[in-house]
Amino acid sequence: MSVTTIEIETAETLSAWLDEYRSIFVLTGAGVSTNSGIPDYRGADGEWKRRAPITYQAFVQDPAMRARYWARSFVGWPVVASARPNRAHAALATLEAQGKISMLVTQNVDGLHSHAGQREVIDLHGRIDQVVCLACTARVSRASVQAMLADAHPEWSSTTASAAPDGDADLDHLDFSAFTPPPCPRCGGLLKPDVVFFGENVPRARFEAAAAALQHSDAMFVAGSSLMVYSGFRFARMARESGLPLAILTRGITRADDLATLKLHADCESTLAASVLAQN
Numbered sequence: 607m608s609v610t611t612i613e614i615e616t617a618e619t620l621s622a623w624l625d626e627y628r629s630i631f632v633l634t635g636a637g638v639s640t641n642s643g644i645p646d647y648r649g650a651d652g653e654w655k656r657r658a659p660i661t662y663q664a665f666v667q668d669p670a671m672r673a674r675y676w677a678r679s680f681v682g683w684p685v686v687a688s689a690r691p692n693r694a695h696a697a698l699a700t701l702e703a704q705g706k707i708s709m710l711v712t713q714n715v716d717g718l719h720s721h722a723g724q725r726e727v728i729d730l731h732g733r734i735d736q737v738v739c740l741a742c743t744a745r746v747s748r749a750s751v752q753a754m755l756a757d758a759h760p761e762w763s764s765t766t767a768s769a770a771p772d773g774d775a776d777l778d779h780l781d782f783s784a785f786t787p788p789p790c791p792r793c794g795g796l797l798k799p800d801v802v803f804f805g806e807n808v809p810r811a812r813f814e815a816a817a818a819a820l821q822h823s824d825a826m827f828v829a830g831s832s833l834m835v836y837s838g839f840r841f842a843r844m845a846r847e848s849g850l851p852l853a854i855l856t857r858g859i860t861r862a863d864d865l866a867t868l869k870l871h872a873d874c875e876s877t878l879a880a881s882v883l884a885q886n
Contacts, residue, residue, distance in 0.1 A: 616872045617880035623853050623868055629708040631823035632698060633841055637830025637856050639714050641875040642689045661805035677785040680755045681765050686716055686734055695722035697878035709819030713831055713838050715801045728816050730808055730837060732801035741795025754788045808837050820844060828854040830874040833861040
């Protein structure tokens, strides 16, 4: 059996599954955005591809780690800023327009679902295109912070590196000691990307809104997530505890494979495009 035939059958299986349900709760992960040029954290085996991301505690308490984070982010941000939605994002927006999706919850921080026209989106881990002051809670755009950093560190503007997940870049060979993190333009306080770092909890209101949407759904669909992070896995567990069908589309293993009623090992973009966009 050729790969093409397998891909067609996988898309047909997903299409048939989607047709069965009226109100689907969708959870997406990095695998939805990799074809937009944003790298993922984990491989098909569910293991880290690189060192784990910075923790909230290290960012707040360690000036050297904070400088390292912002230097890498300065070099890596243009990858996220220039990323565009792919056909997976378009397919999910189409399903929403058809009234099939009760809520889309994404673990991604790239904002690409919203850029694709998705209206009901919960950014579970926040948005990397916004920055918040930990002192006065002022919010500023990541683009304006990039301009601040460029003005303060013109010598870094020509630095290039391979892209890492979520606007990071692989720069471990460089000296970050002279890189000054950006201050809050309002109070001079500590700025942090408005995303949930490792060691932080998802805001309670955000979780409750997602949980309420799940309760009013008749199925759950996971696309592009290994579900290794508990903040996403718990929704899969809640779905199965409620007796909801659970379909997972991703390459490789997930933490919820034993909970799934349908598991599809395939590329998110091509499969969703063939399942949804080709039908319209």
